[in-house]
Amino acid sequence: MSPTDLAVKEQQAAPNTQRVVNDFSIQIATVNGSGSQTANMVLLRSVLLMGVPVSGKNMFPSNIAGLPTWYTIRASKRHYIARKKEVDFLVAMNPETAKEDVLTLEPGSAVVYDEPLKLNTLRNDLVFYPVPFDTLVKPVCPDAKLRRLVRNMIYPGILAKLLGIDPVLMEKALAKQLGKKAKAVVLNAGALKAGFEYAEATFKKQDPYFIEPMNETAGKILIEGNAAAAIGCMMAGVTVVAWYPITPSSSLCESLIGYLKKYRIDKETGKATFAVVQAEDEIASLGMVIGASWAGARSMTATAGPGISLMGEFAGLAYYAETPAVIFDVQRVGPSTGLPTRTAQGDLIQAAFLSHGDTKHIMLIPCSVEESYTMAMQAFDLAEQFQTPIFVMMDLDLGMNNWMSDAFTYPTTPINRGKMLTAEKLKELGSWGRYRDVDGDGIPYRTIPGDGLPAYFTRGSGHNDRGQYSERPDDYVENMDRLARKFETAREHVPAPVVQNNPKAKIGLIGFGTSHFATEESRDQLVEEFKVETSYFRLRAYPFNNQLAAFIDAHERIYVIEQNRDAQMRQLMKLELTPEQQTKLRSVLHYNGLPIDARSITDDVLAQEGFEVAKKTAARVSAGTAGGE
Amino acid sequence: MSPTDLAVKEQQAAPNTQRVVNDFSIQIATVNGSGSQTANMVLLRSVLLMGVPVSGKNMFPSNIAGLPTWYTIRASKRHYIARKKEVDFLVAMNPETAKEDVLTLEPGSAVVYDEPLKLNTLRNDLVFYPVPFDTLVKPVCPDAKLRRLVRNMIYPGILAKLLGIDPVLMEKALAKQLGKKAKAVVLNAGALKAGFEYAEATFKKQDPYFIEPMNETAGKILIEGNAAAAIGCMMAGVTVVAWYPITPSSSLCESLIGYLKKYRIDKETGKATFAVVQAEDEIASLGMVIGASWAGARSMTATAGPGISLMGEFAGLAYYAETPAVIFDVQRVGPSTGLPTRTAQGDLIQAAFLSHGDTKHIMLIPCSVEESYTMAMQAFDLAEQFQTPIFVMMDLDLGMNNWMSDAFTYPTTPINRGKMLTAEKLKELGSWGRYRDVDGDGIPYRTIPGDGLPAYFTRGSGHNDRGQYSERPDDYVENMDRLARKFETAREHVPAPVVQNNPKAKIGLIGFGTSHFATEESRDQLVEEFKVETSYFRLRAYPFNNQLAAFIDAHERIYVIEQNRDAQMRQLMKLELTPEQQTKLRSVLHYNGLPIDARSITDDVLAQEGFEVAKKTAARVSAGTAGGE
Amino acid sequence: MATPLKVNRIGLEPQIYKGGKTTLCAGCGHNAISERIIDAFYEMGVDPSQVVKLSGIGCSSKSPAYFLGSSHGFNAVHGRMPSVGTGAMLANKKLIAIGISGDGDTGAIGIGQFVHLMRRNLPIIYIIEDNGCYGLTKGQFSPTADLGSRLKTGVVNDLPPIDTCALAIELGATFVGRSFSGDKKQLLSLLKASLSHRGTVMLDVISPCVTFNDHEGSTKSYAYAKDHDDPVEDITFVPFFEDISVDYAPGSSQEVTMHDGSKLLLKKLEEDYDPTDRINAMKRLHETSRRGEFATGLIYIEPDRDDFLTQLNVVDEPLATLPLSRTRPGPEALEEIMEGLR
Amino acid sequence: MATPLKVNRIGLEPQIYKGGKTTLCAGCGHNAISERIIDAFYEMGVDPSQVVKLSGIGCSSKSPAYFLGSSHGFNAVHGRMPSVGTGAMLANKKLIAIGISGDGDTGAIGIGQFVHLMRRNLPIIYIIEDNGCYGLTKGQFSPTADLGSRLKTGVVNDLPPIDTCALAIELGATFVGRSFSGDKKQLLSLLKASLSHRGTVMLDVISPCVTFNDHEGSTKSYAYAKDHDDPVEDITFVPFFEDISVDYAPGSSQEVTMHDGSKLLLKKLEEDYDPTDRINAMKRLHETSRRGEFATGLIYIEPDRDDFLTQLNVVDEPLATLPLSRTRPGPEALEEIMEGLR
């Protein structure tokens, strides 16, 4: 079956006569800095409150105001929360992009637009709903200065009516969004109402899209991955945070600051059980984290690719001097400054081998907001257990988009501070050497300044197992071999993969991070539309454990799904797999800066499986052409 | 045949009765900062002047004065210039290490030592020559302040007599070494003479080691790789140099400065045709190189691992904005500060993938001083042809040790400045886009400021083929795919490997950089001592070209010889080879900070070939135990 | 100031000096500075093909795309523009370099390169578009934020600000000024004078961020800047190609002759001020900031110290385009070197 | 200065304050500084188990291995000691931090972190062992090399030096001094006073490199330092635990009371000098260096500005060892957050 057939099929499946319920995507095209963000969040949450699984993706430019932004809201009764490539319902508010936005729509889609744009003249295979926003906003918002912002709260009202979203729930969503700002609530509620009533009075429903109440979202939360990770850091007992602002990681530290101020101030003294420093740059950030960890604090920083590239020297010091450090890399599109507001998984190799000499690092790779929360906690434990930097590899899609999730559960275990020397242990050991491997796992015992236990001299230069300066070849080799041993030990301690073995499957998919949700959806497409059965192996950390080899052995062909150009994870695998295993590896690569979607994976896999579908590149470029996609 | 047998055999091969001519190594153990460097150079050059192939290796500490240093001089009628592990003739001047130095000698070795050290009591299977240096130096050097230095010029005199080096040639070597410093020449000549005469009067030759005249070094030069590279840079027409001092790369820029001041000052004006800046750090160094290259200069920097780790962000900018840059990485032992005065090949992976995002770099890997010279020139051409950074991967052994070599030949070709747009070309193209691939090789045309041709805006952020800012997915993907194409083009333009296919060989050795000379010697050992035939593939650049696969296919087992822990080059190969090819790969790793030697390779290969020899680790640690080795 | 004529002294129209459409916020101080730069280069008749525009990363650093569209530009990485600019000038000493940075780009990650740029007296016009915050990353405090300045979020800055002018003077910059994006006349005079100076020009221009730092309580807002601007003198710049003679009552003003023969006429205001006196320049800066004000105008000038390229004694032609005949020594040179190694 | 007794006020012997055998050149100024540090910590009775020694890379940065052998030390990477030291102090505010750097480590690669350390007034004693060159890499000029200073190779420095003291004062350090490794008395007094100061102490100590920069023509040689040292006052330090009362003729001296109650008695020399006057401190530094001399002694002090940890308002106990009960909020907190997200 070819994708053209497929396209046709889809279309027939949704002729304007037949209702499409809780399974479509809405795209709102606006200008950034126009306050549309609030309107979009209200729309998003109102769908959630309707009990319908929902997700939102923000495609915004790398400037502060005045450039095109697209926000996509996807309602999915089947709980698909990955990006959906096709837009079913467009809200066109931005004159600059309106034309291209409309022209790239699938036939049968619906368009709410700002009347003066006259978009209805562009095509006749779409449903158009023109709205005179400027006229509507005047009575609602007497204060002309505020209109620009309030204006955008009209379209949620319009959509509430057209899609059948309960206006009461939408007002509830609005209240939630604006919190205490009473005046703002009144103003915007007015705008919602105006929109709703205008639609009621003016439009006859012609499109097939409906939101109908479900009971699928009880207790669910909406949260960005960065905020989720921040909560994890706080629960891990982080005490020292050093950071330097950079998109898309800034909001991780900024939300952390918010939580810490709220929950980590000593009642009695009013003093902080944490220290957060906005450092002068990323080099200083990591330096502070290393100094703090060395002195016994649980310490972290968060950055993006450019920051990682600056941290090379310090990362090598932490590896070799064996100080803990937690580093969040919220990945964006590189190389260099690249596309700062687009998503990618392109820093894997750089992080894994960050710094010169024989340096290697541990990476954790959360796929969801929930894992952002749990892995943040694990990262601090692992950093202290292994006395080495832990890189938590998130990405912009995960970190800055709003994800629906179950509420997070409170940690049931205490934290693990690793091998801290104690007076008892010292007595038991008799003598202590900072870099001595007494347990055979490559992990030595450490002391911290002020603990009254034996002090040692920490250095990035050659040292023996007592931490003394040494240029002796034997000391160097023994220490390096121990470090390699320590890295081996890590394999079985990092988060294990999540494996879904499908006995009927010849094909195995390997995904990680935010590719997860698109992958799950793609698996459904593959089996439902093409009877292609797949197993699924979700990687959660580097170095890999032995389950990877087992999974590959159990399948004929393996597709490694990544959001980068160079198949970086597959390359890391090649370094460890047997040749037989490697022959099975194929790549599904998506790297245009937009979150990966199920259809792109499906098409790519099908093409490589020999199904008659358009070339991969074609697919990629098509994913490309609409800047507004 | 086991290495123990072997050891025995060697010993028998050299019983005290039988002369060992022009095939042994001398180790001089002194304290750094004691002027022994001059004495060692005089000894080294005098052997060269005897017509005997020779090489010298300096094992020095990472401080300025007062710590143990070992200098090894190897005479080899068979032109072996790699390090020889075993010491045949020891000159023990350093009380601190004398004992261990003597205890680690093979039976039958000879020892010249400072009488007060009474080393002769330590063993009875060595030949001892005690020398009262302090008594000898007094008459020679009335000025007490100078004695500490002059004292060391006595041992070359002693050795001249004991080994049969023509004292006249040694004086010639001295003159060469001290150049115009007449007073110093007289003083030191006196010391040489005193040593020679003392030995003549005192010692009866008991050891088997002799230097006899040969005619193997006519026209040969002695030079450090850093100086050789510097000459290459000057001949390449380098115009802007920005650097920051770091061992072992400093002497590259420092000798370059010397050459430029001598040969690149305009006769008429007395002004410089170059600019050299000692920058504030490595980040600034590369920034200046990028700015200069962007503006059309041939620009370079030189550094070591820690500097490379700091250059990550700028390296990514140069890759993505496509500015030329030549970066010499004179590798030392990492991670972190590591062993700054020891050698390694440990920065390969870091350099190949330096920076976040999908960044890749070209590496050139010279094995000799001659290639340091030629590849320096190639680096500038390639940097401009491919408009990308070129990393020249040298190491401390190559850069800072003195190597015997044929004289360098003058470049026969003009320089290649790559695709610089010209008025004609512009007319021919009609329109020009800075990042447009008009030739299908992924390489665009560039203009430079001030050339009067169309200007463009250079940026590390997303851009289309005209260099305009773009966040469009399609622009991004097209540009990234072109960059990948450009990298593919590079494969056939970087220096090709040097291959010695041996039809009788089932085994292939792959070596690169300074492992070359030890590898060649090991091949002789393998065939002569064990009848093990080998072919040899010497890598000279990354990315690899198709000859690599061909070589591997032609052999049953491949040994990749590297001076790092993690088999970094083998890992880079794995990324490109077919699984079948990979199954053939094995590693020979040497990473104790000392230059790799033939015997270590031979033993390691034999062990893996199933010969009955000591375990690899054992071998490694043995290479390790003698700090003085 | 003479309002732009149809064409300038080298026969180019104003249009040529314009750049791409700005993507900065409406009302951003940075846009006003871009306009002044366009005016200055037009009025001074600078050949755009010989200009290089450099910047780091930030809203401010985006602005070189919005002026002098026919000149080469390099939007480098965050805080590292000084090194890239240095390289460019080493490659081609004939170029006229203008670098645009922000207070974060310069004061935070870039302070190291800034320090060393100032020391070298490289011929470059270095402009800090100073809004006391990180605009592009949504308004966090930068190191030039004043003690006690307040963010919209209520957070108060409790670290002392870096006074980039005092720093530049301390480190050896030879032309140091401060201005305000809203002061057209003063800023334009300083910019035109900059084009006549041979050496490092450092201009700190208060340039309010209307989106994140223009509120009550900010000390980098338009309102605050207007009220606390304390000019050290009244500047009139007379380019070498115009012979207007301005005369003041004797003693009431000071005349400084620039590298290219242009003149700066500095009319004294209430307090006497001599911008060639380094120590007092620092003193004035400190005293003014103590009062919570900021001194503007030409703070310090040393018209004739050798610039970096003169110190390096490089040939007069651009190194970038020297023929091989001048950059590759002959065979005899190589032979001489080889002989020395035998 | 009282010569060391058998044990100090906390009952420890001098031996405990010693370090490993130096691997620096015989006669290196750095060794003399290490000795003064040993004396100061012994005499002040500082508990070595609460001290952290920090450094970057360089001969100078090696020296922490040669004093206070029973304290933790961290020889970090080149030029980045300030950030590592900041982290350590954030983790445990009870620690006493002493950082050793070189003029290259601080002035070149490390100037950025230096600038920001000074701004924060972190409690740390930051010492620059200043020899005007890169000793460990064999003597290249550093950014503190004076104009016209000559290397053994004959190369002359033509860049203006960075005056780290002026810079530190400009940036907000609260205790800034300069001394000479050869001036035992002055250096020891400054070091002991440093231990009584709460905030950033920046001491630039001229420390000749006998191997690469102690020759005629160097302005950082022993000879030059001896001849051009210009003390701003005569210092007597009286620790809080000794109640010696020194009295001078009224007006002939100034008394400064330190954070811990110790006293600094500053006897005036020919010229009046008030180390609490920031602007004049800068002025004095500039004037002295203009004369080719360098002012030594306590250049500037601000005894009671809040230090960084106070500003951050962290709890009194070390953050490093807070129990989980105080660093992990309870389930109700998480539930509250979750509710907010529904």
Ligand SMILES: Cc1ncc(C[n+]2csc(CCOP(=O)(O)OP(=O)(O)O)c2C)c(N)n1
């Ligand atoms: C290495 C690196 N770190 C962080 C960032 C994120 N970043 C972009 S602009 C900016 C600060 C800009 O502030 P400023 O220089 O004052 O410019 P403004 O936007 O205020 O004009 C930061 C931190 C980056 N691009 N690169």
Ligand SMILES: Cc1ncc(C[n+]2csc(CCOP(=O)(O)OP(=O)(O)O)c2C)c(N)n1
């Ligand atoms: C990133 C990095 N660059 C360069 C070096 C080489 N290096 C070691 S010490 C040093 C300079 C030391 O000078 P200074 O700080 O003045 O110390 P001194 O030896 O003079 O006491 C340099 C450049 C390094 N270790 N790391």
Ligand code: SF4
């Ligand atoms: S955010 Fe601030 S600095 Fe950036 S463009 Fe807008 S107003 Fe200007």
Ligand code: SF4
């Ligand atoms: S080289 Fe100079 S700085 Fe280094 S130890 Fe020797 S004398 Fe001291």
Ligand SMILES: [Mg+2]
């Ligand atoms: Mg700013």
Ligand SMILES: [Mg+2]
């Ligand atoms: Mg120094």
